[in-house]
Every structure is written in structure tokens, then in C-alpha cells.
Amino acid sequence: MAAVVSSEAALVLLLVIGFVAPSTASVFFSSLHQTLVVTASPTTGQVLNAGVDQIKVSWSLNESLAAGTDSAYEKIKLVLCYAPVSQTDRRWRKTYDELKKDKTCQFKIASVAYGGGDAVGSYEYMVERDIPTATYFVRAYALDADGTQVAYGQTTDAKKTTNLFEVVGISGRHASLDIAAACFSAFSVAALFFFFYVGKRKQT
Numbered sequence: 001m002a003a004v005v006s007s008e009a010a011l012v013l014l015l016v017i018g019f020v021a022p023s024t025a026s027v028f029f030s031s032l033h034q035t036l037v038v039t040a041s042p043t044t045g046q047v048l049n050a051g052v053d054q055i056k057v058s059w060s061l062n063e064s065l066a067a068g069t070d071s072a073y074e075k076i077k078l079v080l081c082y083a084p085v086s087q088t089d090r091r092w093r094k095t096y097d098e099l100k101k102d103k104t105c106q107f108k109i110a111s112v113a114y115g116g117g118d119a120v121g122s123y124e125y126m127v128e129r130d131i132p133t134a135t136y137f138v139r140a141y142a143l144d145a146d147g148t149q150v151a152y153g154q155t156t157d158a159k160k161t162t163n164l165f166e167v168v169g170i171s172g173r174h175a176s177l178d179i180a181a182a183c184f185s186a187f188s189v190a191a192l193f194f195f196f197y198v199g200k201r202k203q204t
């Protein structure tokens with residue numbers, strides 16, 4: 001009996017270690033070093049259409065850093081981030097220093113293998129259809145083997161005011177059309193029932 005209990009206890013302990021330990025490790029953006037040089041194809045102020053236009057993102061390790069800086073880098077995660085101008089009065093886009101809470105970079109572009117200190121990586125991203133109308137920049141996080149952020153780079157400056165571009169979302173372009181279409185189809189169904197009913201009444 002004691003053996004059963006202790007193996008159950010061991011299982012619980014394993015579960016606790018397996019699921020709780022990684023999620024309690026907090027990463028703060030302010031603690032990350034900016035070691036990646038990141039560029040993206042849109043020019044300042046360029047307007048891109050969601051679902052249509054592409055962004056080419058390129059990244060490399062800053063060459064003036066000491067050798068071994070990138071020894072823990074396994075992957076590069078690219079994200080699309082709201083510029084401050086698109087965050088004001090929107091708590092759901094707020095910047096938090098703790099990355100788990102941070103709402104700045106809600107849109108994942110891609111996660112790719114880190115190519116090494118000499119590599120210049122690049123990725124072509126089609127702006128997805130669900131990207132809302134806003135002002136953006138691109139950020140890259142270097143992830144270690146656990147998927148934890150250990151460094152970053154971004155296309156804008158520290159205050160996030162330079163090299164920003166715009167995305168015009170699908171809903172901004174098509175919402176009124178969709179509403180009109182929905183109204184027409186609701187009306188036609190109502191009309192169908194109306195005339196069916198009138199026709200029936202005439203027969204009786």
C-alpha cells in the first residue's frame with residue numbers, strides 16, 4: 001500500500017514539475033539584450049493590405065557582439081507588433097514588461113531555426129487576413145531550447161516610433177459589403193415565406 005501511495009505521490013510530483021515549473025519562469029522584456037539586427041521590407045508609412053501584401057523580414061546577429069553571445073539560441077520567433085499609436089486606449093493591446101502578459105506582439109509571423117552567428121535569415125510573410133487595421137513593427141525573439149526568450153531585435157527604435165508601417169485589415173475594407181449581403185439574404189428569406197403564406201391563403 002505504501003508503495004502504491006508513494007508511486008502516486010511521485011507521479012503527482014512529476015506532473016507538478018512538468019507542468020508548473022516551466023510556466024512559473026517569467027521573462028521580462030527589459031531583461032533581454034538587443035542582439036539581433038532585424039529589417040522588414042515595408043518602408044516607413046507604407047500601407048499593406050491584409051490577405052494580399054507580403055512582408056520580407058531579415059535578421060542576423062549583431063556582428064560587434066562577443067563570440068558565444070548566441071550559444072543558447074535555438075530558434076528565431078518573428079512577431080508582428082502594435083506601435084504605441086495603435087495601443088492608446090486599448091487595454092487589450094497593452095505593453096507589459098512580463099512577456100507572458102504582453103499584448104504588444106499578438107501576431108506570430110513564423111518560428112524558424114537559428115542559422116548561427118554568420119547567417120542572415122529571411123522570411124516572406126503574407127499579411128494574414130485576420131490582422132486588424134493598425135500601425136505595426138516587426139520583432140524577432142531568440143528562443144533557447146526550452147522556447148524561452150533570451151534576446152531580441154526589432155525593426156523600430158527603443159521608443160517604437162521609427163520605421164513603422166500600416167496594415168489595412170479585411171474588415172475595414174469589406175465589413176459594410178458583408179452587412180449589406182447579410183441584410184439582402186435575410187430579406188429574401190423573409191420575402192419567400194411571405195409570398196408562400198400569401199399564396200396558401202389565396203388557395204383556401
Ligand SMILES: *[C@@H]1O[C@H](CO)[C@@H](O)[C@H](O)[C@H]1NC(C)=O
Nearest residue numbers: 034035036037062063064065
Ligand atoms: C550592434 O551592437 C553595438 C554594441 O552594442 C551597437 O552599438 C550597434 O548599434 C549595434 N548595431 C546594430 C546594427 O544594431
